[in-house]
Amino acid sequence: MRRLQLLFTLFALILFNCAQAQTTGGSISGTVSDEAKKPLDGATLVLLAAKDSTVISTSLAKADGSFSFQNLKNNTYIIKATYMGYKTHVSSQVAVSQQKPVNLPAITLSPSGKTLNEVSVTAKKSYVQQKIDRTVVNVGALISNTGANALEVLSKTPGVQIDADGNITFKGKSGVLVMIDDKPTYLSAANLATYLRSLPSSSLDQIELMDNPPAKYDAAGNAGVINIKTKKNTNRGFNAVTSVNLAQGFYGRSDASINFNYRIDKVNFFANVAYNKQKTFRRLEIDRNYFDENSNQTSSLQDISYFRPSSNNTNIKAGLDYFISPKTTWGVVFTGTISRDHDSSPVYSLLYGKTGELDSTINTLNTSQNKFDSKGINVNYTHKFDSAGRALTFDLDYIRDISGSNQFFVNNTFLPDGTLTNSQTIKDDLPATINIYSAKVDYTHPLKGKAKLEVGIKSSYVNTDNAANYFNVVDNISTIDYNNTNRFLYKENINAAYLNFNKTFGRFSLQTGLRLENTNGDGHQLGNAQKADSSFVKHYTNIFPTAYFSYNLDTAGHNVLVASYGRRIGRPSYGSLNPFTFFVDKFTYFSGNPFLKPQFTDDYKLAYSFKSLFTVAVAYNRTTDVQNETIHKVDNTFISTTGNIGKQKTLDFSISSNLQPAKWWSVNLYAEVYNNTYQGAFYSGYLNESKTTFSANGNNQFTLSKTWSAELSGFYNTSGTYGQFVSIPTGMLNAAIQKKILNNKGTIKFNMRDIFKSFSPSGTITNIVGATATYHNFVDTQVATLTFTYSFGKSISVPAKRNTGGAESEQGRAH
Template identity: 75%
Template structure:
């Protein structure tokens, strides 16, 4: 590791101090902007000879809209700029003489008209765009995203999978950091899934997939970063999008949303409001065999659980931008989320003896009511010193999450003939409070030769207070159970700084950076009448280098090779460090692990892309002290906890392509083959497990007429290994049809999800001492949905909002 860090530090230093290396030939530089003078990231610029319009070279502009043609012979040239949804722009003649650089005024592209000679012209972004450090998915390119929510959009995103509990994996790895507008979601996996379900797809612009994020981003997130970028209109006046949908699965569900924007003078006001009511159903079956020392079955247990939760979720994101001057913007954003749910989840446990006969039956009546409230405030500032890209930004964040839950467990044991032998009642109260404070500042400074230097600092502080109060209920009287009752306090401070450098050398481009993070954690488990106090302290400082190298195999930039390396960390969730136990039933428990260590991952990747139409990539990832859910026995009880399993190695080959067989049919396909290998000793025994997995997803869009369109999409997974868990194949097929009405201002869409009822996450659990186990889920995912959206007021082709938020990874670990 030290040699690796020394290599990248040396490379970074050499590039930083030698970026002004002399170039031969002439040079033309410029930028491409929209009517609001914002960069048109992804626009194409083409260099032509003026005398006969021969194409000399072409390239995609950089993220700041800039471009540079270098090593040019003395001649007279033309430059043309194009971008989907905008009119082409062609400048006047440009004369190159000697090595004197020519810096052109910005090209301003205007939006294309709606009609031309009464023939409708429809402009649409491509579904996938490839960049040096990320893959960009344009949400609006898929009609089936209309009327859905953000979680459903992620399910159709290349390389992303969402399991039955809403846990998100990216390229076969868990631990991905999900961000909204470069701002952390600050939610546990369960609460994140709830929030994403209530966030309408109509409010989303793009999804950025970064399996190896640059140094600007927090190093947290073993599987990289998924950044969901939302829309915000900047055209003066009022604009709104209203939507609603009703879906029918086993039960009905509905959601409504409104996205509002009003700009006048120097002030821009915006608000996104959403309400979601969801009633779902799930059946979980777990089979366990208990074994003797020789591996013979001594008894077995079948757990059948039914979940019928009803969730009510309301969220709001509202803010104001004040344009103090053409170069200075102040903003304040409020985010709020109120969720409540109730569930009546019975569990039926059947115990069988050695000969297979039924010994006893236990029923657990589990009634729960939970509530969650989150309030966050963000203050942001942007100052642009000049038009060249020199910029300073800062963010201040405060988030407060308060949650609580009450559960009532009634356990009744019966003999095979139905005789009641035992009855116990347990009640719990589970309050939790999390406070998160964060401050960060970022500075970008352009250098000669279209190079750029970026740097920033960040500090965050988190304190959590989680309690678990358990009571034995006898004859209606609650008596505290000290063996289960607990209270856990945790404080954490992370300080970070980074520097990032990028530069184009003609057909060769480089981006490299270094981030340092200092972590200080302090946990305290309070004692009670039966248990003494305990505490732990963690302090560590780590370096996280990143590097990207791209090379255009041709002068037009159609064939591009990209190589990258990055190091990342996965810190334990705050709840995973909490040592007390949560109960599901008499035979199933969840427990925290205060000794859980962070995991560190090295990511290597080599990719080839052709005009963003086809990409093939080979990646290798190595993770030390990998974290994962572990299952171990305590008598007949199975206890689930997060543990450090050992090491994980992943070799991944992925292919992504989008093409158009005909004018009315467009296709996007993503497929990958990866091998996960887990090795290491932990408390359930030595684990040495590997498996090859084939997975992919695809989307077909059909333009049936100017107002009618349809879509057929789906995904598949052949199953794989994830620590102790080995999953079975699963997949899903979806269809949608859409009609535009009211001069294309409104849409009606009908979708059908999981047509073949082929999504039933199932598998086995290995490495449990003297036991074996398997699980099978039946989910309420075959759902028909009717959705309606309506847009009115002034609109803009390019959503624009300064991406705010400085608390990058803390709340993703909130529970």
């Protein structure tokens, strides 16, 4: 496999050198941006013959606003630049000769509907945009995203799947790194789901999907990176967008948010504040059958759990930019999350004998009070040495997360006639604290011949303190349960350096990178009166190469072929390394695994796109030492543990399209077929599971009039395998309509999610020695939402603020 990686990189370099030799003819290059000097990614450039305005070629501007026309004959040309919502720009005549390339002055486009007294939005972004190293999803392009939370928005994103517990998979793989504005969230899967549910869609701008991120990003996340970008106002004066919505599902919910900024002279203050109040519902049914060594059924258990969590969540992001000069900016950003959750989750367990007769009933009353507080500060600096793009940036980050849970379990066991035979009361206190420190420096240096070199270093330090205090309560007297009480301390330091190079020449584009990461971990399990101390130390250093190669099959750039390769790592979450057992209910426990090893993934991809309207891709990835939730049985109790279960192979074929059948109708479709195969040593002897899954996601946008628009969207997934878990098909259909009011400054939207109440994540748990199990979820996803949004302020633009933050991989691992 390593030979294949080396050959792939060498092949790209050989093509790079060959292409340089093949480039002939004259050339025209330049950049296109708006009045704030923000690059207009995807702007259309048309090359015309000056003599008769004949169209010679067309091109789309890249992410940095650059464009080029190559292999041109000696002639005189005109460049026409267009972008939706902006006035068309026509250049003066440009004379081209093969001896000297032409570098045009920067093209600046003016908004076609700009006013100085109020915000007027005239440009409409497409829902999905394809780039060489990522797919960009514009959240606001879908009306049905109105009133949703970030987790619900993700569930409709191409290639992303969310289960009933909020766990995220991307293109059939778990272990994706979720980032907010290029910074990791530093949260466990459960806390991440809670946070994303508290984040309203009104505060979201884009979602970047990177199954093979460039070397600039941390190598963490074997399934790739999902980067959620929040909205940022950058205009002079005072500008704001406020949103309020009311929703009704099984219970009512509401949220409100405001995103504003105030820019005067050299100072820009910005803030995004959101408040969310909700109560949701979920019913979970788990059926278990137990067998002896001769495969004869000995008993069965049916669990029915009801979850009714109610929460109040506040999210704040505020910052200050100080523009010392046009080239130098200092900034500070504060982030904060305050979440309070209460849940009353009764569980009804029916235990049956081998002939199907009812043996006993266990009623469990589970109440919990949960809190999560997160505070963070980022100090950032940017210096641009010149107009060519040479720049230096650095970020310092500190984040402190404090979470806690107080649970109270009362288990009562009854005979079939209702006689109480046993009563057990357990309470626990589960505090956790995480401190994260991170520093990084990045430098960008343009090179001759439309090339660019990026280098950077980063160091992060994380320390976690997780405690689990369990008590048995008898006659209102609490005694410590030493068998389950524990405290786990973990420290980790990661040092990294990267080098990234990209160049465009003729029809070819090349981007290669190399990242080095050194990991040092130290875990300490504190003992108690009955348990001895234990500890472990881990050190490892790894290299992560990446390569992207694109080729325009025609001079117009309508047909593009892209090949890529990348290697990634999935480090164990902090909590999964904790070796003690955590109580879930009477028949279910979670146990940590201090022997977990990191998993490594090699990803290969080949894609073809036509005019950014149609993209077909095939990808293959192989993961070793796969980390996955495993289930094994001890007596009648199921123990859930994260383990290394061997290797996973995934072959994925996907297709996406952006179509416009009529002026009033636009369609975005995404579909993929992937095969997951898991093989490796397991509790049952050997795990060998393979299944092919079909997944489809689509939305229709309808422009009914100047002020009315509507949408119909949905997704469908067939059965799939994820380690021991085999899911059944599920899907969802959504509809929405909106009306612009108050001179287009206000909008009223109505959205109906999961119209047919068809989203019900369910499946089977396989490879359990002496038992079988199935699970079925009834989830509160059928929700009607009414939203009012209002925008106000001035529209004099200033340069866009760069995304800040250097803590890019540690957040998704806190447990």
